[in-house]
Amino acid sequence: MDYSPREMMAIAAAREIRDGDIVFCGTGISMLAAMAGKHISAPNSVIFFETGAIDSQLEEVPLAVADPRVMFRTSVNGSLADAFATMQNRFTGAHVVGILGAAQIDRYGNLNSTVIGDYEKPAVRFSGSGGAADVASFVNRTIIFMQHEKRKFVQKLDYMTSAGWLDGPEGRKNAGLGGGGPWAVVTNMAVMGFEEETKEMYLREYYPGVTPRQVLDKTGFEIDISRARETPPPTPRELKILREQCDPQKLILG
Amino acid sequence: MNTNSDKVMDLSEAVRRYVAEGCHISIGGFTLNRNPMAAVYEIIRQRIKGLHLYAHSNGQGMDELVGGGCLAKLEIAYGGTGRFASTCIRFKKAVQEGSLQVEDYSNYQMTLRFLAGAMGVPxxxxxxxxxxxxxxxxxxxxxxxxxxxxxxxxxxxxxxxxxxxxxxxxxxxxxxAIHTDVAIVHVQKADRQGTARIEGLPFTDVEQIKASKHVILTCEELADTDEMRQNPDLNQIPFFCVDAVVHVPFGAYPTACYRYYDYDPAYLSDYSKYAQKDESFKTYLEKFVYGVSNHREFSELAGKERLQSIKADPRTGYAVNLDRR
CATH class of the missing domain: 3.30.30.40 (Defensin A-like)
Structure with missing residues (x-):
């Protein structure tokens, strides 16, 4: 069955979502992954947005986290203050999974979504943190979407917007952050995980038609590929749900 | 703090009275939802400069204020409008050119900063x-x-x-804490005294209002006090926080206003094209902002058909099957 890299990405990320997770999602493909996760394998997962919408019934794809589509038939339409409290609350926080994206990522899963170049005189300005730095600070697991390019997987970030594992296993603790951190990096080629001991990124899965060598060539730092296996391709059921229930207008799948 | 019983005035007067050069301001809404666009355009039209804007994620309103040359400083968490501009275009350009001083925070930090202002703690x-x-x-x-x-x-x-x-x-x-001179928020309903109701997500609007010395509310509907007080549980904004109430139907257009209208995908896409170049953006401002005298004339440029197409469906609160490609 034919599928696009974007569809593979959305499904690969959807497979990372566990039943019962509270899924924080942003815009674009992360929203689609959250919807797909819920419809495919995690029916009791809850989609929630930093804007305060809890358990949105997404009949149509929202194009932004403040899209009125996220407000329809929620459990509660709360405020930003409520949403960010949910992520760090000692009873709910541990269940929250955050889906993030960025312009740059380093080996520890730290993210830049602010500038390329100097902060004072940037060559390129991006949107900035939004809720990303908050999510990265608070939640138990983050799933990070990236386009797999050398200039995006870098030795050193131009600006660290959101904390990953910082400088290694003790990084978050030393900085005063909570226990969780980056869990998976989902790209158009592969899925990376983080070593238990060192918190460094390693290749966990490569998509059908991609080789581990090709992934290495597109990564700006060394990653271990010794444990990598091929990702099972999307099943017909996964694709059908993604296409027909999640994005029938192809607003995000293109 | 204002306990007057009737605060209704027109938008140009409200802006003249409460928004002056160099003011510290905040605007309500989030990316492409419930930005107080009528007030934003009025500020640009009155050519008010040197403003200091505090924003968590005000996409469209923030970008138009930047493009209109109204801002000197910006404290911000996020400058984007979802799929229409992953980074707001005039904002991006101004920061890269160094014509706007910007300082970055996160959304929660900005929310807490407004809350601190509202609470009166440092x-x-x-x-x-x-x-x-x-x-x-x-x-x-x-x-x-x-x-x-x-x-x-x-x-x-x-x-x-x-x-x-x-x-x-x-x-x-x-x-x-943030303490602004004026906060400008668009709501679904307000009465003449300023008791107001937001439907759908309130974002950080309530905290922003309470952190501000003055408040301008624009509203879709000017409601009777009697009606507003029959269901006070639905109201979030106490009248004494409010200084001006302005009745502006489509006051958030081209951003969305839950249960009233959706965002206008065609307008936002066109905006992204106009915003790419200084020259075309000038054309945009001449046509859509300086070329009209108020928000009614502005929304008439879109035409009845466009406005009808974004009208919210009563069941969902947004325009079902709206062409958003």
Whole structure:
């Protein structure tokens, strides 16, 4: 069955979502992954947005986290203050999974979504943190979407917007952050995980038609590929749900 | 603080009265939803300059104020409008050219800063941003802060938990309170005195209102006080916070207003094209902002058919099957 890299990405990320997770999602493909996760394998997962919408019934794809589509038939339409409290609350926080994206990522899963170049005189300005730095600070697991390019997987970030594992296993603790951190990096080629001991990124899965060598060539730092296996391709059921229930207008799948 | 019983006025008067050159302001809404666009366009039309805007994620309103040349300084968490502009285009350009001084925070930090202002405390603690450049890198220098009594001496401060290990936190970031001269918010319903109701997500609008010396509300519907007080549980904004109430149907257009209308995908796409070049953006401003005298004339440019197409469906609160490609 034919599928696009974007569809593979959305499904690969959807497979990372566990039943019962509270899924924080942003815009674009992360929203689609959250919807797909819920419809495919995690029916009791809850989609929630930093804007305060809890358990949105997404009949149509929202194009932004403040899209009125996220407000329809929620459990509660709360405020930003409520949403960010949910992520760090000692009873709910541990269940929250955050889906993030960025312009740059380093080996520890730290993210830049602010500038390329100097902060004072940037060559390129991006949107900035939004809720990303908050999510990265608070939640138990983050799933990070990236386009797999050398200039995006870098030795050193131009600006660290959101904390990953910082400088290694003790990084978050030393900085005063909570226990969780980056869990998976989902790209158009592969899925990376983080070593238990060192918190460094390693290749966990490569998509059908991609080789581990090709992934290495597109990564700006060394990653271990010794444990990598091929990702099972999307099943017909996964694709059908993604296409027909999640994005029938192809607003995000293109 | 204003207990007058009738605060209704027209928008040009409200802006003239409460928004002056160099003011510190905030606007309500989030990316492409419930930005007070009528007021934003009026500020641009009145050619008010040198404003200091505090924003968490005001996409469209923020970008038009930047493009209209109204802002000197911007404290912000996020400048984007979802799929229409992953980074707001005039904002991006102004920061890259160095024509706008910008300082970065996170959404929660900005929310807490407004809340601190609303509560009357100098700062609030959080763990958000520990270990990152949001704390390390300042947009406004130490000297600039010292010289400006409206800015705190520090951007953010990291402290040890004064309660020891209580709450499982060793370190905290203190975020300074925001106090604005004026907050401008678009709501679904208000009465003449300023008691107001937001439907759908309130974002951080209520905190922004309470952190401000003056408040301008624009509203879709001007309701009777009687009606507003029959269901006071649905109201969020007490009248004494409000200074001006302006009745502006489609006041958030081209952004969305839940249960009234959707965002206008065609307008936002066109905007993204106009915003690419200085020359075309000038054309945009001439046509859509300077070329009309008020928001009614502006929305008439879109035409009845367009406005009809974004009308909210009563069941969902948005325009079902709207062509958003």
């Amino acid at each position: 700062f609030l603690p959080t763990r958000s941003g520990l270990g990152t450049d949001i704390i390390e890198k300042w947009g406004f220098s130490r000297e600039m802060r010292k010289a400006d009594p409206r800015l705190p001496d520090y951007k953010l401060r990291v402290v040890e938990n004064p309660f020891g290990s209580w709450g499982d936190a060793e370190k905290l970031v203190l975020v300074p």
